[in-house]
Amino acid sequence: MVDPTKFLDAGVHLHGHTCEAMLLGLRAGAAAMNRLGAERSAEAELLAVLEVGKDERGRCVADGVQTVTGCTLGKGNVQLLPGTPLSLTLVDRATRRAVRVTARVDASSTPTDDAAADALRLFRAPERRLLSVSEEFEYRPRTGGDGARAERIDTELTAVKAARKRGR
Numbered sequence: 001m002v003d004p005t006k007f008l009d010a011g012v013h014l015h016g017h018t019c020e021a022m023l024l025g026l027r028a029g030a031a032a033m034n035r036l037g038a039e040r041s042a043e044a045e046l047l048a049v050l051e052v053g054k055d056e057r058g059r060c061v062a063d064g065v066q067t068v069t070g071c072t073l074g075k076g077n078v079q080l081l082p083g084t085p086l087s088l089t090l091v092d093r094a095t096r097r098a099v100r101v102t103a104r105v106d107a108s109s110t111p112t113d114d115a116a117a118d119a120l121r122l123f124r125a126p127e128r129r130l131l132s133v134s135e136e137f138e139y140r141p142r143t144g145g146d147g148a149r150a151e152r153i154d155t156e157l158t159a160v161k162a163a164r165k166r167g168r
């Protein structure tokens, strides 16, 4: 089991301030990994697809998710897409098994001292208050407005699968 509190310091260090959206990202990433039974992504075993919600401040969630899942911009296995509500789809790239975690709270992220205390209270709330976690499903990249990018992810996933089959 992944314990998001173990990543609290690292998340705040990476992100630079303590805000609800980043902390929600830590919780969401851990919840998705626990539902999938996934290890932290050392290479690019996992893919994190983030829909950032209608509030621009929701983007802070990405740093929490990167901290806990190990999916990073640098490794190219995190995607930010517009979409509501704020959600994370975490994909095991070898098997395409995925879960989608959706925020049940409106994460605002004003980095003041009071906000940090409020954010930490939110961080410690029970999971069912913060997040809705789907059952596992087979990941199919989204098509439509973002079709080209979705197509690219799909191609990459197929390549990863083929490499695994060949016993790379």
Ligand SMILES: [Zn+2]
Pocket: 015, 017, 018, 019, 020, 021, 022, 060, 109
């Ligand atoms: Zn923030």
